[in-house]
Amino acid sequence: RKEVEQDPGPFNVPEGATVAFNCTYSNSASQSFFWYRQDCRKEPKLLMSVYSSGNEDGRFTAQLNRASQYISLLIRDSKLSDSATYLCVVNRNTPLVFGKGTRLSVIA
Amino acid sequence: ETGVTQSPTHLIKTRGQQVTLRCSSQSGHNTVSWYQQALGQGPQFIFQYYREEENGRGNFPPRFSGLQFPNYSSELNVNALELDDSARYLCASTPASGRTHNEQFFGPGTRLTVL
Numbered sequence: 001r002k003e004v005e006q007d008p009g010p011f012n013v014p015e016g017a018t019v020a021f022n023c024t025y026s027n028s029a030s031q032s033f034f035w036y037r038q039d040c041r042k043e044p045k046l047l048m049s050v051y052s053s054g055n056e057d058g059r060f061t062a063q064l065n066r067a068s069q070y071i072s073l074l075i076r077d078s079k080l081s082d083s084a085t086y087l088c089v090v091n092r093n094t095p096l097v098f099g100k101g102t103r104l105s106v107i108a
Numbered sequence: 109e110t111g112v113t114q115s116p117t118h119l120i121k122t123r124g125q126q127v128t129l130r131c132s133s134q135s136g137h138n139t140v141s142w143y144q145q146a147l148g149q150g151p152q153f154i155f156q157y158y159r160e161e162e163n164g165r166g167n168f169p170p171r172f173s174g175l176q177f178p179n180y181s182s183e184l185n186v187n188a189l190e191l192d193d194s195a196r197y198l199c200a201s202t203p204a205s206g207r208t209h210n211e212q213f214f215g216p217g218t219r220l221t222v223l
Contacts, residue, residue, distance in 0.1 A: 004150075042216065043198055043214035043215060043216050043217055044151065044198070045214070046211060046212075087150050087151075095141065095156065095164060095166060096141075096143075096151075096200075096212060097153070098143075098150030098151045098152070099150050100148070100149055100150050101149075101150050
């Protein structure tokens with residue numbers, strides 16, 4: 001079993017749709033949690049950190065449930081520019097541990 | 109832009125050869141991590157260097173080695189290349205201090221193809 005598991009995707013949604021990504025992690029010692037965004041043939045970039053209290057950044061909302069070891073990302077009012085791969089990431093001490101990523105295509 | 113640069117951008121090698129990839133960290137960043145990203149996969153941690161010493165290693169064989177220099181730039185060396193080493197290699201640097209101590213800033217990567 002992989003340490004970080006994500007929805008397999010891809011997700012193809014129309015502009016304006018709401019889309020949710022789910023992620024689970026297996027190591028309860030994980031300390032920090034993130035969503036990264038990666039455009040095709042580009043490097044991953046930090047989208048947002050994820051906190052137990054939940055956090056929101058514009059159209060993006062991230063949630064963490066430590067008891068269930070579950071992380072989510074909600075994107076409201078999808079834009080064409082949101083098309084990318086979304087990587088769920090956990091951190092414990094040294095390395096970042098990435099999920100496989102879920103590809104999102106927003107269609108006009 | 110993250111300020112992290114990598115060279116070369118693309119590289120083609122044949123099985124059995126050796127390769128050296130380079131990374132220049134963002135100014136003020138004293139920690140560098142290397143990741144391998146195969147096509148369709150998330151990045152996998154190779155190792156991390158802090159103040160010129162290896163500070164953690166992932167599940168990669170010894171033929172993957174690295175160096176960090178006094179100016180905090182770094183190299184990843186891979187010996188005896190195998191076909192499965194074909195991937196994008198990403199370098200990420202971490203600030204010595206910052207708002208988020210775990211935040212890593214990625215370079216654009218080097219695309220390695222082994223034939």
